[in-house]
Amino acid sequence: MAAQKKKTGKKAAPPPQKQARPVRREVGGFVCLLLALCVLVSYFGVQAFFLTLLEKLLKGLTGYGYWLWAAALAVVGVVLVGHGGRPVRLRVTGTLAIPVLSGSLLHLLLCRVAYAPGAIGLPSLRDLWVDGLSLRGGGALSGGLAALLKAGFSSVVAGVLLALLLVQVLLELQLELLLLVRQLLLRLLQRLLHMLFHLL
Numbered sequence: 001m002a003a004q005k006k007k008t009g010k011k012a013a014p015p016p017q018k019q020a021r022p023v024r025r026e027v028g029g030f031v032c033l034l035l036a037l038c039v040l041v042s043y044f045g046v047q048a049f050f051l052t053l054l055e056k057l058l059k060g061l062t063g064y065g066y067w068l069w070a071a072a073l074a075v076v077g078v079v080l081v082g083h084g085g086r087p088v089r090l091r092v093t094g095t096l097a098i099p100v101l102s103g104s105l106l107h108l109l110l111c112r113v114a115y116a117p118g119a120i121g122l123p124s125l126r127d128l129w130v131d132g133l134s135l136r137g138g139g140a141l142s143g144g145l146a147a148l149l150k151a152g153f154s155s156v157v158a159g160v161l162l163a164l165l166l167v168q169v170l171l172e173l174q175l176e177l178l179l180l181v182r183q184l185l186l187r188l189l190q191r192l193l194h195m196l197f198h199l200l
Contacts, residue, residue, distance in 0.1 A: 025088065029080030036073035043070065056133060058099075063132035063139030064110065065103025072099050075177070082184060091176045094169045100142050101169065105162040107138025107146040108155055115147070122147050 035054070042055040059066045075095045079088050113131055115123030125140045128147070132139025138146050149158035 025080045025083050029077045029082075031077075032073045032080060033077035036070050036077060039070040039073060043067075059135065059139060060129045060132045061139045061141040062099050062103035063128075063135060063137045063142055064106035065099035065101075065138070065142050066132075066135070068099040068102055072096055075173075079177075084183065091173060094173050094176075097169055098166070098173075100145070101162055101166045103132075103138040103142025104146040104149070105159065105166060107143045108150065108159045108162065111137045111143070111146075113137055122151055 038051055038054055039058065042051045055066075058069050062069070072095050076092050079091050079095070111131070113127075113136060115127055118124045122144070125144060128137060128143040129140040131137030132143060137143045146158065146162070149161060152158075153161070
């Protein structure tokens with residue numbers, strides 16, 4: 001008799017299905033690009049409900065840093081759309097910190113408003129917000145950070161700390177963005193070579 005194979009009751013496991021790649025970062029990137037466009041349009045005084053609300057929010061929070069938000073949001077959008085699966089948390093956080101740090105540094109250098117000390121010796125957030133809206137100060141977030149550093153260290157030390165932190169963030173982002181541009185150019189070159197190969 002020929003040897004018969006015994007059948008077991010176990011079924012072979014089906015091959016794992018290929019999971020769809022999540023698109024959260026890409027959606028966030030397109031939202032940031034849209035916000036960058038809205039901020040850019042608000043620079044020219046266009047009056048619309050959402051544009052005015054966004055302008056007041058960014059001016060109230062960062063004051064002088066408002067002028068850097070369109071570029072920062074555009075860079076974040078490009079980084080998120082073209083991430084290619086790489087980690088982007090540091091680049092996004094660093095880019096979004098630039099308007100805040102710049103607003104703080106400019107608040108220390110340019111703001112000549114004498115604020116009445118609040119309960120803990122710092123200016124009230126309301127006063128900082130109002131001066132941020134009129135671009136006479138750093139706003140609630142940037143001006144508050146500047147006032148906190150000034151109260152804790154001094155104007156000179158706070159200015160040096162903010163300048164060093166801003167330079168560090170810019171240097172890190174420059175290296176990251178150069179790598180991103182290099183990868184995008186390499187991908188483009190690969191596609192062009194692939195297309196050329198198929199034409200021949």
